[in-house]
Every structure is written in C-alpha cells, then in structure tokens.
Amino acid sequence: MALLEVENVAKAFGSLKAVDGVSFKVEAGEIFGIAGPNGSGKSTLFNTITGIPFGPDSGKVRFDGNEIQGLAGHAIARRGLARTFQRETCFDQLTVFENAEIGATYANEARSGAKARDAAAEALAFVGLAAPSWGRRAGELSVFERKILMLATAIASDPRMLLLDEPASSLTKPEIELSVELIRRIAARGITILLIEHVLTFLMSLSQHLLVLNQGRVLALGNPREVIAEPRVVEAYLGTRRVAA
C-alpha cells in the first residue's frame, strides 16, 4: 500500500482551477519529484495535501491508508506528514534550538522535555547546524542556514513523510549540492520525500518517480528520464518551436 495517495484532488480560486483533478501515489521510502513551470499548481497541491493554509475543494488524500483531507493542518502534521515552505519560514525570534525543539515537542506528542530536546539536538547536528549556533536567533541566520533549520525542525518531529517545496530556490550552486546530499541522507533515514522543484536537473538527480504539472493538471508521470523526454513536457517548459517559413 502506498504511503500517500492523492485521488482526483482539485482546488479552485474563483474561476481559476489551480489544481484540477490530480492523482498520484507515493510509495514508502521513495523520493517522488513534482515539476512544472511557474504557476502550474505545485505549491497549491502541497497546500491541499497538508491542509496549510487550505485543504482541497474535492478529491481524497490518504496518508497511510487514512483519509486526511478534512483534517486541520496541525492534526495532519501530528500524523507524521511534515513540510517545508519555498521561502525559508522559521520562527525568527526564537533561537535555533527552540525552532527544532518546537518541532520535536508538538508535531510528535510522544515527546516532551528531555526527549524532545535530545531529538532537537540530534536533528540540528544531522543537518549540519553546529552547537555554537543553537543559541542564535533564527532571524540572524543566512538563507541557506534558515533552509536547513526548516529541515531540522521537520526532522526533529520524526516524520514519516517530508514535503519539500523548492528547497534549492535562492541558493548558490555549492549550497544546492549540499542540499542534494542532505536530502539523500534524509531519505536514507527512512523518511519518504515528496519534492517540488522547477529546476529539472535537481529533481532528476534525486527522484525515483517524476510528476509534471501544467495548468493544474498532470502532464506526465513516471520514470524521470522518460518523463522529461516527452514532447508535451518539453513544450510546457520551452514552448512550441516555431520554424521559419
């Protein structure tokens, strides 16, 4: 049984169908990529899965066999489905350690006190945030450090699945390489990863399955190499080739 099943999910804003009948399955332990041009509905799809800030208008989302589309965002998070945002979203006035601690404490109710602090420390060390930085406020960190702090906060909650929304955006090439390595290590911990990115090379280096969205609909789904070779995917990214008469 798939860990995540998205079935005919739709979300509209007025007359704009941001997500239009999207279906796919993610198996436990895999890295599943979602690509698509800007405005294709990738982040809206993440929103509908996590319920933050809104759920779908219609369709079903099953996590570990249970329907979650009607649940509040915090309740979905507590079931083991963690997420990061495209923009580095931390609690800026809390310390680095408190950011990770809050993930360890609330998203996983089995943990509190010393257990939560241990989990926070382990997650911070895992992503490469060294102990001397733990007392700094999150708002003082660099963009890359804030991005990996988001990951540490998510990991500290011991999720079964992690949804990453454009983790490479605003990063330099060496930082992107570090991010790729980190995502591989997260997957090696047994955490299933659903990854949005519009940079195809980034997705190709990580994903076992690739889904391409265009105008809210599934354009292609399958093996990444086969998917990016499909003419309609090339057309969605590069446009129709015009040959001069």
Place this chain on the structure above:
Amino acid sequence: MNALADILFGGLFQGSLYAMMAVGLALVWTTIGVFNFSHGVLMMLGAYFAWQLVDWGLTAALAFPIAVLLMAGVGWVLQATVVRPLIGRANLVLVVVITTLAAGSLIENGVLELWGPRSKQIPPLVAGNAMLGGVGVSLHQIAIIVVTPIILLALWLFLNRTRLGLALRAVAQNEDAARLVGLNVTMLYGLAFAIAASLAALAGIFLGGYRFMTPVMGADPLLKALIVVVFGGISSISGPIFAAYLIGFFEAICSYYFGLYWTPALLFAALILTLMIKPEGIFASRSRGLA
C-alpha cells in the same frame, strides 16, 4: 527626601498599574495581531466580578482569584465569538477594532443593567496606611508595587520556560509555520485571550481597591494601555512593560514639578517626539514576538 520618595513611590505605583493594564493588550497583539478594544471593559468586568463575590460573602483572598479565573473564561468566549471567525479576512485589524468595541459596549451596558450606575468599591489587597520617606501611602498601593513585578515575572517564566509558552511565542511569529509543527493555533489564540482577560481582571481589581468603580471605569485605563503599548513598541510584551514604568516615572516627575494639569500634555508631547524618532516604539524591534 520627601520629593524623591514622592516621585519614586508615584512612579513605581503608576508604572505598576500601567504595566498590568498594558501587558494583556500587548499579549493579544503579539500573538494574534489584533488590538482588543474591549480590554478596558474586561478590567471593569473583572473588578465587578470580584465585587460581586465579596458582596456574596467570600473573602477577598478567595474572591479575587475566582474573578480572575472567571475572566479567563470570558476572554476565551470573547475570542471565539468576535475574533476567531474573522481570522484570515482582509482588514482584520480594523474589523476586530469594531467587533471588540461592540462587544465592550455590550458588556458595559450589561453591567450597567445588572449592577446599576452607583459606584462601588472592592476591598484593598492589604488594608491600612504607612509612611515611606515622609510620604503617606496606602498598603494597597504598596501591595500593587510588590505584586505586579511578581505577576510579570511569572508571565515571563511561563512564556520563556514552559512548553505552552514556547508554543505561544511561536504562533506569535508565524501562524502557518506554527500549524506545520503541530500547534493548534485556534487553541493558542483562545489561550492568549484568556490570559489577557485574566491580566485585565487583575488590573481592574487593583484599580477597584483604591478608587470607586463604575461601569465606564475601563475607558481611561484602555487609553493608558494603548499609550503604553504604542510608546513601548507593539512588537513584544517586554517593551510595553518597560514603557509602563518609564511613563509612570515621567508622570510622577511632571506632576511633582509642573502639576497634574500639565502632566497629560507633557506626556503626549514626549510620546509624539519619541514616535517621530522611533516610530516602532522606544523598546521595540521591527518584528513581532513574545520576548
């Protein structure tokens, strides 16, 4: 010696009162991002609850904590009815000004209907008077000076040393990120309002112990609380607390040397000057948070 004692005592007393009035208002702003314009009415209602319980024969030691707890419930209900349904709407800040003003007006008229317009007074925290540095003061005022920092310290410890406090500080900064780490934002908003209403009740009990209470007694404290919060900075709760004591001492010095008549004008002049130089408030950072 008399002048120094007068200013010192006056500053500490007014500062304590202003801090108690303002801290709840700041707590609601920093967590939910709205101004509760019924905050002054909540002070009044807390004082009336305390008066009613004492009138029924309870001792002040029992009546005051019960009134504070009752007000926590009132705060929760108020948030659930006039704030929570509006979260996420456009112009939230302005809309909540109207809804909380309306709720305050309803409560005020309800109190007028229930308890009448005649002024009332609740027992002081401690009865009696004393001489301090040649200045005659009431023990109630001394109790306020002593109790207020203890309450504020307890609030600080709650926010900075407990699991729930950490959650409140987080939700104050980013609602979506808070949901993402499993925080029940709706519950935390209710908690913030409940704590703020309890703090308002304490301020009301402090006021009701040394001046007469009427159903409109909350208007002036609300104005003072707003001044303190804007002056100190609306980004945190520590800013308004420091500002409360600063304003208390400023008023004590002004009223000693220039008289009560000129004190409000001088205070507003200082406030305007400060906000021209530092619009975010004298003790504020530029981002919101419960530090």
